[in-house]
Amino acid sequence: xxxxxxxxxxxxxxxxxxxxxxxxxxxxxxxxxxxxxxxxxxxxxxxxxxxxxxxxxxxxxxxxxxxxxxxxxxxxxxxxxxxxxxxxxxxxxxxxxxxxxxxxxxxxxxxxxxxxxxxxxxxxxxxxxxxxxxxxxxxxxxxxxxxxxxxxxxxxxxxxxxxxxxxxxxxxxxxxxxxx
Numbered sequence: 001x002x003x004x005x006x007x008x009x010x011x012x013x014x015x016x017x018x019x020x021x022x023x024x025x026x027x028x029x030x031x032x033x034x035x036x037x038x039x040x041x042x043x044x045x046x047x048x049x050x051x052x053x054x055x056x057x058x059x060x061x062x063x064x065x066x067x068x069x070x071x072x073x074x075x076x077x078x079x080x081x082x083x084x085x086x087x088x089x090x091x092x093x094x095x096x097x098x099x100x101x102x103x104x105x106x107x108x109x110x111x112x113x114x115x116x117x118x119x120x121x122x123x124x125x126x127x128x129x130x131x132x133x134x135x136x137x138x139x140x141x142x143x144x145x146x147x148x149x150x151x152x153x154x155x156x157x158x159x160x161x162x163x164x165x166x167x168x169x170x171x172x173x174x175x176x177x178x179x180x
Contacts, residue, residue, distance in 0.1 A: 035161075036108065036150070036152075036157055036158075036161040036162060037106065037162075038161070038162060038163060038164040038165070039083045039103065039106070039162060040082035040083050040127070040162040040163045040164065040167065041082065041083060041127035041128060042080055042081075042082055042127060042128045042167070043071070043080075043082070043163070043167065044071060044079055044080055044081075044082055044110075044112055044146060044148050045071050045072075045073035045077050045078070045079055045080070045134065045146050046071070046072070046073060046077070048167075049071040049072045049073060050071070050072040051069055051070070051071060051072075051160075052070040052071065052072055052144070052145050053066055053069065053070040053145075054066070054069055054160075055067070055068060055069050055158040055159065055160065057156065057158075058156075067149055067156040068111070068147050068148050068149030068150070068156070068159055069147075069148050069158070069159055069160060070145040070146070070147050070148075071145055071146050071148055072144060072145055073134045073144070073145055073146045074134065074144065075133075075134050075135065075136035076133050076134060076136075077133060077134045077146075078130045078132075078133055079099070079112050079115045079130065079131055079132050079133060079134060079146060080128050080129060080130055080131065081101055081110075081125045081126065081127060081128065081129050081131055082110060082127065082159075082162055082163075083103050083104070083110075083127045083162065084103070084104045084124075084125065084126050084127050085101040085102050085103040085104050085110075085124075085125060086101070086102050086104070086122065086123070086124050086125070087099065087100070087101055087102075087119045087120065087121055087122060087123045087124075087125065087131070088100045088101065088102045088109060088121065089121060090117035090119050090120055090121055090123075090131075090132075091117070091121075093113070095137065096113050096114040096135065096137050097113060097114050097115045097116050097117055097132065097135050097137075098111060098112070098113040098114075098115065099111070099112045099113075099115050099117050099119065099131050099132055100112075101125065101131070107152055107153060108150060108151070108152055108157075108162075109150070109151045109152075110148065110149065110150050110151075110159060110162070111147075111148070111149040111150075111151070112131070112132075112146055112147070112148055112149075113146070113147050114134065114135035114137040114146070114147075115131065115132040115133065115134065115135060115146065116132050116133050116134075116135045117131060117132040118130060118131060118132045118133070119131045119132065134146055150162060
């Protein structure tokens, strides 16, 4: 019993003499990004392409993760703008073709690679307009995909969040017979 009393006293003394938490510990959590508006009118490739690898946000700015989605697409397939915007970059990065599009009326920018661009920086494009074709460059998912990214400023977001529910649905509606 005496041992318990000694431990209680030591616990109280250590709590009273513990240093104050740093000032940053009392700060509120960072503000969350505003929700992404579902403004896309089409998939970048195909009708409902298979998502080969989904978005995996990194825990830190330079940490591991997947800053976009990989969509199944064969070389030569057209790559379309998911929404209206202006081309901010069309060229090569690390040996691969890249197209970036600033979406009209937002602070959002989408990126597509590997793409052989048919547009130039400054071009205005409409939703569904072809911006180039899938390159056969041996990207990180072989020659079978397009990497589609979404940024708000310097923050990566899930590009699938641009798609409205009717584009995300995985199958056509089926009408059943009315039995009388």
